[in-house]
Amino acid sequence: MSNPPLKAALIPVTPLQQNCTLLWCTATNKGAFVDPGGDLSKLKAAAAQHGVTIEKILITHGHIDHCGEAGTLAKELDVKIEGPQEADRFWISRLDEDGRKYGIDGHVFEPDRWLENGDTVTVGDLVLDVYHCPGHTPGHVVFHHAPSKLAIVGDVLFQGSIGRTDFPMGNHQDLIDAITGRLWPLGGDTAFVPGHGAMSTFAHERRSNPYVADQVTGVTA
Template identity: 45%
Template sequence: MKYHIMPVTKFRQNCSLVWCEQVGEAALVDPGGDANWLRQEVAAQGVTVKEIWLTHGHLDHVGAANELAAFYHVPIIGSHRDDETLMASIPGQCQMFGIERIQPLIPDRWLTDGAKVSVGKLSFEVLHCPGHSPGHVVFWNKLAKFILMGDVLFNGSIGRTDLPGGDLATLMHSINYQLLPLADDITFLPGHGPMSTIGHERHTNPFLARN
């Protein structure tokens, strides 16, 4: 598995490109904006985008999804259907943040807990981790010990819950019962900021309850 991290927009959201080295097929994950630049970055890697994967429906993670799906002629996958209202409200999110209007988003496929997504010979398990948003999912590659985390858990922090659909108790339940049971040596890429590991956050993150 190879990946390339591309922070986008003023929110510095970690859009990522993950691909199978054996066949050169890729998934573009959480393309929150800067579509033209993302196209250049993808072209520089010499891979073929086959799908767009979304962790959740906030503007900074989905802002360029429709445009890039049309450009690459690929489906949009995710998040969980509980984010349907959030994705329908994208024009309102644009207005809230003073961004040019973007059309509502309707994924080609909603995801459920335990579902699988794949690109080339890579396979990721879907974990439904609500709290930051109702339909938030993360993508876990067990073989590579790697998670595309979105805005659930960060290096030294956790996802904010003061946006529509957010709930702190739900977020902590997701972290405690979906993520912390996983092995310490799993690396994750959060939606913003530097990478970390489950173990590092278990032992140092001030927002996580000590067990």
């Protein structure tokens, strides 16, 4: 496809090297930051470099490396924040405290829109589907653009691993159920952006991921 409807750039931010995604609609050059946890000057420079006008911020979950400075950026750009699901209010309310603990700038904010499973979000002319995938955090959501076969999954799934569930309100079985029940049906040829590390595909993880490969979970469909 010479000019795909969606383009994306990964920008690692914070000392935890969290993948902030700059995604944009090629028809309008309007875009969004997904999980702008920090390093705001680097993010704004990336948007300018690609000629993208940021119209909103999307959040997968409330951990500080994913959204510590989202509220600050939203004010600077005068845009709204959508996501995560409201159960992650628990984590967002702790951002100032967690910032001091981890040495990362973190500021409590209130999203303009909490998201639920089955919702959609728009970026320019793009429409992304929202999937509630709890386990790593209770209100974690995933964004999926079906025409591009691309998912932004935060800390639900990684190349060769899965999200931690030993934090407060984590739940290992919920995480496994979300991956197998909500991500796998999106199709093996779906590429995904994880919260940390390299991209992969659902098919690759179903073959080789030691936590959620089909031979481990018993999923066959």
